[in-house]
Amino acid sequence: MTLVIMAAGMGSRFGGLKQIEPVGPNGEFIIDYSIYDAIRAGFTKVVFIIKEENYELFKNTIGKRVEGKIHVEYVFQKNDNVPKHITIPESRVKPLGTGHAILCCKEVVKEPFLVINADDFYGYQGYQDAANYFKTVPKSREYALLGYQLKNTLTENGSVKRGICEIEDGYLTKLIESSVERTDGVMVATPLDGTDSFVAPENCRASMNMFLFTPDIFEILEKEFQLFLENSNDLERAEFLIPEVVFQQIQKKNIRCRVIDTSAVWKGITYASDLQELKDYIKGLIDKGEYPENLE
Numbered sequence: 001m002t003l004v005i006m007a008a009g010m011g012s013r014f015g016g017l018k019q020i021e022p023v024g025p026n027g028e029f030i031i032d033y034s035i036y037d038a039i040r041a042g043f044t045k046v047v048f049i050i051k052e053e054n055y056e057l058f059k060n061t062i063g064k065r066v067e068g069k070i071h072v073e074y075v076f077q078k079n080d081n082v083p084k085h086i087t088i089p090e091s092r093v094k095p096l097g098t099g100h101a102i103l104c105c106k107e108v109v110k111e112p113f114l115v116i117n118a119d120d121f122y123g124y125q126g127y128q129d130a131a132n133y134f135k136t137v138p139k140s141r142e143y144a145l146l147g148y149q150l151k152n153t154l155t156e157n158g159s160v161k162r163g164i165c166e167i168e169d170g171y172l173t174k175l176i177e178s179s180v181e182r183t184d185g186v187m188v189a190t191p192l193d194g195t196d197s198f199v200a201p202e203n204c205r206a207s208m209n210m211f212l213f214t215p216d217i218f219e220i221l222e223k224e225f226q227l228f229l230e231n232s233n234d235l236e237r238a239e240f241l242i243p244e245v246v247f248q249q250i251q252k253k254n255i256r257c258r259v260i261d262t263s264a265v266w267k268g269i270t271y272a273s274d275l276q277e278l279k280d281y282i283k284g285l286i287d288k289g290e291y292p293e294n295l296e
Helices: 030-041 052-066 098-103 124-134 217-231 242-251 274-287
Strands: 002-006 045-050 071-076 113-117 142-149 160-168 171-183 186-191 205-213 256-262
Touching: 002 030, 002 098, 030 052, 030 124, 045 052, 052 071, 098 217, 098 242, 113 124, 124 142, 124 205, 124 256, 142 160, 171 242, 205 242, 205 256, 217 242, 242 256
Parallel strands: 002 045, 002 113, 045 071, 142 256
Antiparallel strands: 113 205, 142 205, 160 171, 160 205, 171 186, 171 256
């Protein structure tokens, strides 16, 4: 099993490279905890998707900390990594989206893999639930995502973007990308497509971009990315996003996506003010004995 970590995002709301912001008592990063948990759950390889200009920074900080513990690969998400007849505006700095990021891994990922965000703390249980799913030997074009209870994914410091899952017989039928915020004790989800807001139950399932794929996803992504580039009216800002690809393929009945219920708690640094809360949370887990004081 391979862990694919998407780390090419710019972290605009937090500012700077939040992927290398220390959160542990000895300067550990979120990625350090993610890899520690993944190794405990049985993962044997990690692939970092990064910007090429950040390669030395990543290798000399994160890479050297984990190279002796797990096989490491680096993949660059570059805006010129597109078909030759497509021209991306030179003024575009932001990556082309999470779907493109995963597609960039095609040459180095030949086994079942789990996708995560670099700046999200998913909790050990999430990795164990993912590993257990892979042990079932998934069928071709049958994928999965970790379904977190919505209440376990929020921050007290503002709204967050979450994919609210609609599920039938354990499989995803609809993913409602929404801005979610707790207001007077009630979770209000406002769909990003402009439809009416709704109250979301605290235990409804939310996608945190923790997808489980087999390598045949690359064939789908290649085809859909080509269509995205050819049909987009705004390659300055448009993004090729993995949740949208998955949902479209479900609608076309090309794939199925199981929703794996997990009791894990998500933490992240959506806003700068989330940082201390995350540090306190990790300190609490260390005090309970769930993590060692020093990951090394």
